[in-house]
Amino acid sequence: MYFATFAYNNIEQTGILSKDQEVIIPMKEIFNKLNKEAPQTLKEFVETSDDHLIQSIKDILEISDFEGIPVDQIKLCAPIPYPSRNLICLGKNYIDHAKEVVGLPGANDEIPKFPIYFSKIAHPAIGHQDMIKNHKALTDMIDYEVELAVVIGRDGINIKIEEVEEYIFxxxxxxDVSARNLQRKHEQWFRGKCLETFCPMGPYLVHKSEIPFPVTLDLKCSINGEIRQNSNTENLIFDIPYIISDLSKGMYLRTGDIIITGTPSGVGLGFKPFKFLKSGDVVECYIEKIGTLTNTVE
Structure with missing residues (x-):
């Protein structure tokens, strides 16, 4: 199932994309059929759902006729615009990207021997077709990074690698939009990645049942139609089972936590001369089986 946070007639709500991907079925209509109170947000839905509820929703969608709202009449928002905690991020998690950004602070080795973790504030994350602010008083080195994000579905600590999928929603x-000059200036990554609108997210939150595990998905990023990044998640240095198991050692991962798993080569910083984003640039981030997240730079 493909879950969405969307605005229709200026009212924000949640829904599920139809199988033909032509309409959004409001969550409140589905929950009415189930005689349950609908969650107000997808964050609340993730926090309260379980396998039984997911199966009940699948069953009701099969047997009921929902009219839905045409996709071209809605505004897609970030699926979880206000995460409960900072996003957990992976730095230099593709070998080709690690090689192209040699010299950035944050790791002593060209290829990490251990995962490089940091966090990113999204309050809120922006959605599909939203504008990325240029923050021209602070930076002229705005970069793009397409990344697969994993949304945690249940609390866990000391999670075994073989049990990781059970903890994924x-x-x-x-x-992962970044101001490269701020990264260099402050000698860490947090500041340059947390400016307002620097966390486009979406277009949908796709349930794990739609994507075989272990995850091997093509991902691409294009700027004004020019493909800059083109890889597959099978090229991750530290894969999803390793990341989640490692993070959970001695630390609780909480339901609704969002982990972004790193970006492949082809970022603006990796070109000579640099290819940073400019005003009016259209950024398209595509991941197989999830969709395309499109944003324009102010």
Whole structure:
């Protein structure tokens, strides 16, 4: 199932994409059929759902006729615009990207021997077709990073690698927008990645049942139609089972936590000369089985 947070007639709500991907079925209509109170947000839905509820929703969608709202009449928002905690991020998690950004602070080795973790504030994350602010008083080195995001579905600590999928709710796309000059200035990554609108997310939150595990998905990023990044998640240095198991050692992962797993080569910083984003640029982040997240730079 493909879950969405969307605005229709200026009212924000949640829904599920139809199988033909032509309409959004409001969650409140589905929950009315189930004689349950609908969650107000997808964050609340993730926090309260379980396998039984997911199966009940699948069953009701099969046997009921929902009219839905045409996709072209809605505005897609970030699936979880206000995460409960900072996003957990992976730095230099594709070998080709690690090689192209040699010299950035944050790791002593060209290829990490251990995962490089940091966090990113999204309050809120922006959605599909939203504008990325240029923050021209602070930076002229705005970069793009297409990343697969994993949304945790249940609390866990000391999670075994072979049990990781049980703790995943689903997946979405995050563009980890970065101000490279701020990264260099402050000698860490947090400041340059947390400016307002620097966390596009979406277009959908895809339930894990739609994506075979272990996850091997093509991902691409294009700027004004020019493909800059093109890889597959099978090229991750530290894969999803390793990341989640490692993070959970001695630390609780909480339901609704979002982990973004790193970006492949082809970022603006990796070109000579640099290819940073400019005003009016259209950024398209695509991940197989999830969709395309499109944003324009202010």
């Amino acid at each position: 689903g997946y979405t796309i995050v563009n």
